[in-house]
Amino acid sequence: MTTEARLKELLECEKPLSKRWRQPNAHKLDAYLADGGYKGLEIAKTKKPEEIIDAMKQANTRGRGGAGFPTGMKWGFLPPNRTETYLVINADESEPGTFKDRYIMERDPHLLLEGIAIASYAIKAQVCYVFIRGEFGLAMQRMNFAIEEAKAKGLFKDIQGVELQVYTHPGAGAYICGEETALLESLEGKRGYPRLKPPFPAVKGAFQKPTIVNNVETIILAPLVMTKGVEWFTKYGIEKCGGTKLYCVSGAVKKPGTYELPHHVTLRELVFDICGGMLPGRQLKGIVPGGSSVPILVPRPAPQLLPPLKEGETRDPKTKIPEEIDVRLDFESLRKVNSFLGSCGIIVIDDKTCIVRALLNLIQFYHHESCGQCTPCREGTGWLERMLLRVERGDGTPNDLETIYSAGKNIMGNTICALGDAAAMPTMSYFEKFKDEFVAHVRDHKCPYPAEEEILPSGWVL
Numbered sequence: 001m002t003t004e005a006r007l008k009e010l011l012e013c014e015k016p017l018s019k020r021w022r023q024p025n026a027h028k029l030d031a032y033l034a035d036g037g038y039k040g041l042e043i044a045k046t047k048k049p050e051e052i053i054d055a056m057k058q059a060n061t062r063g064r065g066g067a068g069f070p071t072g073m074k075w076g077f078l079p080p081n082r083t084e085t086y087l088v089i090n091a092d093e094s095e096p097g098t099f100k101d102r103y104i105m106e107r108d109p110h111l112l113l114e115g116i117a118i119a120s121y122a123i124k125a126q127v128c129y130v131f132i133r134g135e136f137g138l139a140m141q142r143m144n145f146a147i148e149e150a151k152a153k154g155l156f157k158d159i160q161g162v163e164l165q166v167y168t169h170p171g172a173g174a175y176i177c178g179e180e181t182a183l184l185e186s187l188e189g190k191r192g193y194p195r196l197k198p199p200f201p202a203v204k205g206a207f208q209k210p211t212i213v214n215n216v217e218t219i220i221l222a223p224l225v226m227t228k229g230v231e232w233f234t235k236y237g238i239e240k241c242g243g244t245k246l247y248c249v250s251g252a253v254k255k256p257g258t259y260e261l262p263h264h265v266t267l268r269e270l271v272f273d274i275c276g277g278m279l280p281g282r283q284l285k286g287i288v289p290g291g292s293s294v295p296i297l298v299p300r301p302a303p304q305l306l307p308p309l310k311e312g313e314t315r316d317p318k319t320k321i322p323e324e325i326d327v328r329l330d331f332e333s334l335r336k337v338n339s340f341l342g343s344c345g346i347i348v349i350d351d352k353t354c355i356v357r358a359l360l361n362l363i364q365f366y367h368h369e370s371c372g373q374c375t376p377c378r379e380g381t382g383w384l385e386r387m388l389l390r391v392e393r394g395d396g397t398p399n400d401l402e403t404i405y406s407a408g409k410n411i412m413g414n415t416i417c418a419l420g421d422a423a424a425m426p427t428m429s430y431f432e433k434f435k436d437e438f439v440a441h442v443r444d445h446k447c448p449y450p451a452e453e454e455i456l457p458s459g460w461v462l
């Protein structure tokens with residue numbers, strides 16, 4: 001049970017990533033400057049580039065596009081003797097369940113531009129491309145407007161002695177172009193095929209030059225590191241991950257939305273206290289914690305979440321065992337329950353949702369979005385889709401069930417990029433945790449869940 005004090009602590013945390021979202025005209029330069037905007041850039045320019053990279057490291061800033069890679073460390077991978085450097089902002093945001101970067105660009109585009117200017121100064125980039133998902137019309141419009149405003153005010157002048165060039169580039173609707181190397185191919189005007197790594201973009205990126213690719217939310221941490229300092233990041237973060245985080249919650253909850261909270265919030269607190277709990281008449285079935293591609297969590301005991309015992313210590317037998325959904329929402333804690341924080345798209349699934357149909361929906365997406373370069377992903381996602389469709393319609397066989405699981409296992413880790421894993425991980429975890437439901441479809445030759453009882457994506461019930 002969350003105490004009132006704890007809830008107050010969570011709700012009243014500082015929210016520098018999202019605090020301007022509801023202010024009228026917050027996207028305009030005058031309003032941003034009036035709120036103290038571009039002070040971070042001023043501070044950055046008084047420092048050496050290495051000092052900024054160091055501050056990013058000390059603040060424990062981690063990539064927020066999915067993999068959680070330490071940002072300062074990534075910036076430090078650039079070859080020291082380079083002559084050209086690119087900064088590329090990944091604003092593709094196509095992971096189902098994730099909706100945060102769009103709001104940053106629509107509502108606070110100058111915060112992103114300030115982050116871009118600071119990052120460019122730190123990594124000595126002369127050109128920055130912002131690769132924006134094609135469907136994000138307003139975000140594109142606001143970013144272009146903000147770039148013009150910043151240029152006219154001379155804010156990009158003298159970033160390492162040259163005027164920083166910032167360009168927006170629209171994506172063409174392919175999920176795979178969110179993968180950083182497919183994004184670079186697409187930026188270069190080619191088909192969005194992920195590249196083999198190494199070499200990583202920091203060594204050979206856009207146009208074969210050293211390039212840093214970072215997510216939108218990652219880059220807006222740079223101005224905050226400059227203005228708020230490392231202590232602030234420690235205050236709201238946890239050991240290996242600094243600052244607050246944007247969590248996107250969708251599905252069967254009363255108050256879906258994007259919430260900025262400290263990293264030590266738990267999944268249960270977020271769903272049941274902050275988002276108001278389940279929709280009326282619905283019980284919790286499972287929660288996907290990090291965007292559609294990560295393993296699902298369920299309310300079952302997870303003793304691995306208990307604090308480790310010191311030598312010689314024994315556990316009080318009355319100790320309450322936490323459940324998977326009591327996990328703290330940070331990168332390391334989610335590994336303890338065999339899932340990932342990913343892009344923080346939290347999807348809440350209720351008891352009237354058919355898990356086979358939910359998986360089929362996901363696999364149709366991944367099959368459609370597979371670029372086709374690797375056989376396990378191209379063929380495996382197609383097989384999965386066909387078998388799941390059969391099972392859902394009541395035409396599946398026990399053999400299909402075995403093949404579904406083994407197909408997932410065989411895709412896992414055997415592909416050029418992580419899209420293959422993104423299809424395999426939910427397949428295996430849904431199957432492991434809801435095996436009875438898959439079996440019931442085959443045994444009874446029908447789906448036990450009437451489609452009309454499912455919640456539509458908007459939260460409406462038919």
Ligand SMILES: Cc1cc2nc3c(=O)[nH]c(=O)nc-3n(C[C@H](O)[C@H](O)[C@H](O)COP(=O)(O)O)c2cc1C
Binds near residue numbers: 069178179180216
């Ligand atoms: C299939 C696939 C899709 C991805 N989509 C996105 C995306 O839409 N946005 C994003 O920031 N990262 C996405 N990523 C992660 C990027 O490849 C990359 O790790 C990220 O942009 C690095 O930025 P960060 O270090 O700031 O997190 C995707 C990865 C894969 C495998």
Ligand code: SF4
Binds near residue numbers: 377378416420
């Ligand atoms: S895993 Fe899938 S999306 Fe990624 S490169 Fe291979 S075929 Fe393309």
